[in-house]
Amino acid sequence: MSTHHLVNNAQKGNFEAAVQVFQNYKDSAPEFEKNEKLAVDAFENSVSILQSNFYLNELTISNFKKILDLNIILHQNLTVFIGENGVGKTSLLEAIRKNLMWIAATTRKDNTNGGTIDTKEEVNTFYKDKGAYIDCEFQIGKNYKCKGRVATPPDGVISDLKSELTKYRELGRNFRILNTYQNIDLPLFAFYGIDRIQITGKKSKSSEFGKIEGYDSSLSLNDKTSFDTLIIWLVQQLKLAKEGNTYLQEKNIKNINAKKAIQNVEILFKKIYPELKEIKLIYEDDGKDKVVIELENEQIYLHQFSDGQRVLFGLIGDIARRLLLLNDVSDTPFNGRGMVLIDEIELHLHPSWQQKIILILRESFPNIQFIVTTHSPHVITTVEPECIRSIYIDKETKKFKYDIPTFTKGAESNVVLEDVFDVDPRPTWNIESTDWLKQYTDLVNKDLWDSEKAIALRKKLDAWGKNKETELDKIDIEISLRAFKRSKK
Numbered sequence: 001m002s003t004h005h006l007v008n009n010a011q012k013g014n015f016e017a018a019v020q021v022f023q024n025y026k027d028s029a030p031e032f033e034k035n036e037k038l039a040v041d042a043f044e045n046s047v048s049i050l051q052s053n054f055y056l057n058e059l060t061i062s063n064f065k066k067i068l069d070l071n072i073i074l075h076q077n078l079t080v081f082i083g084e085n086g087v088g089k090t091s092l093l094e095a096i097r098k099n100l101m102w103i104a105a106t107t108r109k110d111n112t113n114g115g116t117i118d119t120k121e122e123v124n125t126f127y128k129d130k131g132a133y134i135d136c137e138f139q140i141g142k143n144y145k146c147k148g149r150v151a152t153p154p155d156g157v158i159s160d161l162k163s164e165l166t167k168y169r170e171l172g173r174n175f176r177i178l179n180t181y182q183n184i185d186l187p188l189f190a191f192y193g194i195d196r197i198q199i200t201g202k203k204s205k206s207s208e209f210g211k212i213e214g215y216d217s218s219l220s221l222n223d224k225t226s227f228d229t230l231i232i233w234l235v236q237q238l239k240l241a242k243e244g245n246t247y248l249q250e251k252n253i254k255n256i257n258a259k260k261a262i263q264n265v266e267i268l269f270k271k272i273y274p275e276l277k278e279i280k281l282i283y284e285d286d287g288k289d290k291v292v293i294e295l296e297n298e299q300i301y302l303h304q305f306s307d308g309q310r311v312l313f314g315l316i317g318d319i320a321r322r323l324l325l326l327n328d329v330s331d332t333p334f335n336g337r338g339m340v341l342i343d344e345i346e347l348h349l350h351p352s353w354q355q356k357i358i359l360i361l362r363e364s365f366p367n368i369q370f371i372v373t374t375h376s377p378h379v380i381t382t383v384e385p386e387c388i389r390s391i392y393i394d395k396e397t398k399k400f401k402y403d404i405p406t407f408t409k410g411a412e413s414n415v416v417l418e419d420v421f422d423v424d425p426r427p428t429w430n431i432e433s434t435d436w437l438k439q440y441t442d443l444v445n446k447d448l449w450d451s452e453k454a455i456a457l458r459k460k461l462d463a464w465g466k467n468k469e470t471e472l473d474k475i476d477i478e479i480s481l482r483a484f485k486r487s488k489k
Helices: 003-011 015-027 036-052 089-108 125-130 166-181 211-215 226-243 245-251 258-269 307-326 357-364 413-419 432-445 452-465 470-488
Strands: 054-064 067-073 078-082 132-140 144-152 188-192 278-283 289-294 299-301 338-342 368-373 388-393 400-403
Touching: 003 015, 003 036, 015 036, 015 144, 015 166, 036 166, 054 089, 054 125, 054 338, 054 368, 067 089, 067 400, 078 089, 078 357, 089 132, 089 144, 089 166, 089 188, 089 211, 089 338, 089 368, 144 166, 188 307, 211 307, 226 258, 226 278, 226 289, 226 307, 258 278, 258 307, 307 338, 307 357, 357 368, 432 452, 432 470, 452 470
Parallel strands: 078 368, 078 388, 188 338, 338 368
Antiparallel strands: 054 067, 054 132, 132 144, 278 289, 289 299, 388 400
């Protein structure tokens, strides 16, 4: 590409070209005179492009696990995958994760590998002779798309199928180049699986918590230490906030503004507990430091949280911790960009919190693209229809497809359960009262509400749900109308 075209593409918002122009001016590449001012301008342009937009736009999967062939356009802010058990929702997250791993790994350092497809375990059993691939297309700014592929060729068969990772490596390298020149906000890539609530007692791989440690285990498939790591990090920041440089020097820790970090976390946690006064450190007789959430009338130890509390605080807290590390000089670290994958977002949450979790995450981290799975209608009632992808297998073609519902946000959970999940809100399998109600309704519709059988059924139904079951009230209105018509004959 000529110098003119390169500069022109950079000015039009091509992220790759913008970084190249910056390097050329900084290092005096052929046809570029070393020019610090123009290098600074090109650097600022590169950062501006990155900060303006960065999200996963399109996902294409072939022969990965159960998914034979599927192409999905994702929403730039939030995508929620729904569907029956076994349809492949978790596999979609895992597919995305494998691609993100290459970007995150190269952001840390060169010549580092990311995710791969296991030929024996992850290629569809019935089509092993085809191999498998996962394509991702990322949008950066308005005018640059980064496309890559994680693939595995079929065993024992000559094939041109291969991974295409050059753009991923370049992207991660460009993040690193910019950050080396001047501290920038790095994007977050994180995956939270169904094991995220566990407390293992294990220490995190690093207790230093420098900037690049924001990627530590962030995309690990079976990481069970995120809540432990959050507690360790909170202990460290609370000590730094109290003891300052003394503790910093003793432990040789790369510091961020600890007081500001704790204040930011407290603001987030107040979304869960509005009555929260502060997060503080308590020194116990056993010699262990304990993190405590102090409310108006009680104190709650983080290590004694219930599963639901761990899920809520652990998820929000870990995202916050990583953003504070990766955006270590930003005045608004929670406005950082990136992609966060969450499997079964409703895990261990009370229905009231299922209704809030998406809203809290989007409000707290407005520029993160969340890609999640759920089985919960309560979650869906807070999500715009255009953000939902209902995955299913076409019964005739056996192909994987998806629908986008038309009515979700603000709807009643029962409506979502029936219209979006295609599940009867009333349990129908081996439930005696449901059977009674159906039989009684059928008799009413046949004008037999006063038959001996109907009267007997009504006694049972009244004993079960009188003054509680609204369907009985509707039936009574129907009986009144039918009785009036009968009297006119």
